[in-house]
Amino acid sequence: MTEFVIHGGRKLKGSIAVQGSKNGALPLLAAALLVCGEVVIENCPQLSDVDCALDILTYLGCKAGRSGNSVAVDCTGMCAHDIPERLMKRMRSSVVFLGAILARAGCAEMTMPGGCMLGPRPIDYHLDALRALGAEIAAEGERLLCRADSLRGCDLFLPFPSVGTTENAMLAASAAQGTTRIMNAAREPEILDLAGFLNAIGIPVRGAGTTVIEVEGGCRTHGARYTVATDRIAAGTYLCAAAACGGTVEITNARPEHMAALTNALRHAGCDILEKLGYMRLTAPSHIAPVGIVETRPYPGYATDMQPPLMALMCTAEGTSVFIENIFESRYNHMEQLRRMGADIQSEGRFAAVHGVARLTGAPVTAPDLRAGAALVTAALGAYGRTEISHIDHLERGYERMDETLRRLGADVIRREQ
Numbered sequence: 001m002t003e004f005v006i007h008g009g010r011k012l013k014g015s016i017a018v019q020g021s022k023n024g025a026l027p028l029l030a031a032a033l034l035v036c037g038e039v040v041i042e043n044c045p046q047l048s049d050v051d052c053a054l055d056i057l058t059y060l061g062c063k064a065g066r067s068g069n070s071v072a073v074d075c076t077g078m079c080a081h082d083i084p085e086r087l088m089k090r091m092r093s094s095v096v097f098l099g100a101i102l103a104r105a106g107c108a109e110m111t112m113p114g115g116c117m118l119g120p121r122p123i124d125y126h127l128d129a130l131r132a133l134g135a136e137i138a139a140e141g142e143r144l145l146c147r148a149d150s151l152r153g154c155d156l157f158l159p160f161p162s163v164g165t166t167e168n169a170m171l172a173a174s175a176a177q178g179t180t181r182i183m184n185a186a187r188e189p190e191i192l193d194l195a196g197f198l199n200a201i202g203i204p205v206r207g208a209g210t211t212v213i214e215v216e217g218g219c220r221t222h223g224a225r226y227t228v229a230t231d232r233i234a235a236g237t238y239l240c241a242a243a244a245c246g247g248t249v250e251i252t253n254a255r256p257e258h259m260a261a262l263t264n265a266l267r268h269a270g271c272d273i274l275e276k277l278g279y280m281r282l283t284a285p286s287h288i289a290p291v292g293i294v295e296t297r298p299y300p301g302y303a304t305d306m307q308p309p310l311m312a313l314m315c316t317a318e319g320t321s322v323f324i325e326n327i328f329e330s331r332y333n334h335m336e337q338l339r340r341m342g343a344d345i346q347s348e349g350r351f352a353a354v355h356g357v358a359r360l361t362g363a364p365v366t367a368p369d370l371r372a373g374a375a376l377v378t379a380a381l382g383a384y385g386r387t388e389i390s391h392i393d394h395l396e397r398g399y400e401r402m403d404e405t406l407r408r409l410g411a412d413v414i415r416r417e418q
């Protein structure tokens with residue numbers, strides 16, 4: 001088991017460039033299956049979830065290799081259409097391979113995906129969208145057997161702007177005959193990356209970033225090179241960490257236009273934030289103010305992935321903040337761990353009230369999931385004394401060399417194997 005040992009209380013100060021987006025890169029690796037030829041994905045973060053996607057591609061018979069942050073994939077030799085359970089369970093994003101494998105091979109077999117434990121995470125919207133495009137899907141216990149002799153473009157209305165469903169629908173629609181219109185589509189920046197990549201390989205996609213996306217299917221695809229956007233959640237986590245420590249941090253490759261809901265909340269907390277094209281700088285106030293009510297919503301609302309780090313920051317605000325988690329049923333796994341550090345948080349269902357205390361105190365804690373781990377790092381950096389955070393493997397699914405990045409900013413963080 002790997003852990004972080006953090007001695008808190010040091011102000012973060014300095015300049016960083018943030019990794020490429022995890023949730024942006026993963027669907028592109030699935031989309032590589034639509035091409036017989038090489039695609040190169042630049043700014044692809046070095047994370048265990050990305051390694052899992054590369055392992056799935058290799059299992060399917062594709063060539064996949066990395067040189068630094070550039071990943072080259074050639075799916076010409078794809079020779080399997082199933083994904084074994086051991087790969088499916090490693091991450092949630094394995095489910096976007098369903099649309100891509102169906103599009104490429106006309107059949108797919110897999111089990112239910114894994115991923116962070118955030119309450120029930122069904123895939124009914126995904127399956128309904130694929131069925132509407134012409135797939136026949138049978139579920140045998142945990143196993144899914146899918147066939148699509150021919151996929152047909154159609155109008156799809158999503159019951160909720162689900163990110164993964166929008167991605168799966170876009171991927172399957174790429175091989176469908178005719179045009180597919182996805183209504184009530186997710187508008188997250190990661191959808192823009194997938195649309196940009198599909199356009200680059202020869203599949204016309206219009207409307208990404210709005211609630212209606214049109215995909216023209218059945219076009220001939222070709223190799224391409226595509227650069228993934230900066231990870232808005234990683235960038236936001238470093239800003240929260242800087243705010244918790246009372247420091248000044250600049251991000252030299254930020255996409256502030258993707259982070260408006262977070263910067264709005266951080267400004268409410270008293271942070272001074274300078275935004276320019278591709279740049280952000282945060283200077284923390286001497287005392288953090290409470291943010292009032294924060295409700296998580298689909299983009300452009302406040303991101304559920306940024307709820308845990310902001311909650312950690314609010315633990316030492318001068319007053320009470322209220323969180324309402326609307327996206328996942330059980331995304332307060334960090335709360336119990338924050339309480340071990342002295343946080344005063346009450347919760348009932350989707351609601352959590354955080355009463356700021358003067359200071360958190362270091363303690364041994366466990367990262368229960370990826371973003372909950374980010375909350376614990378944020379809290380530990382601002383806390384008095386030493387915090388040991390175990391189960392860092394969760395964090396390493398989404399943050400590239402987080403300890404190195406934080407040390408560059410002056411934090412006292414050690415990563416060690418136990």
Ligand code: EPU
Nearest residue numbers: 023093120121122123124125126162163164165327328370
């Ligand atoms: N939902 C259903 N049925 C479905 C699909 C979704 O009920 O078929 C529900 C989910 O249970 C959840 C809500 O709809 O309550 C939203 O789910 P969505 O499909 O939008 O999320 P996702 O695609 O599973 C992605 C990110 C998450 C991020 C959410 C919301 C990836 C790999 N994951 O998940 O990221 O929180 O969108 O923005 O892109 C993370 O990076 O830590 C993470 C969890």
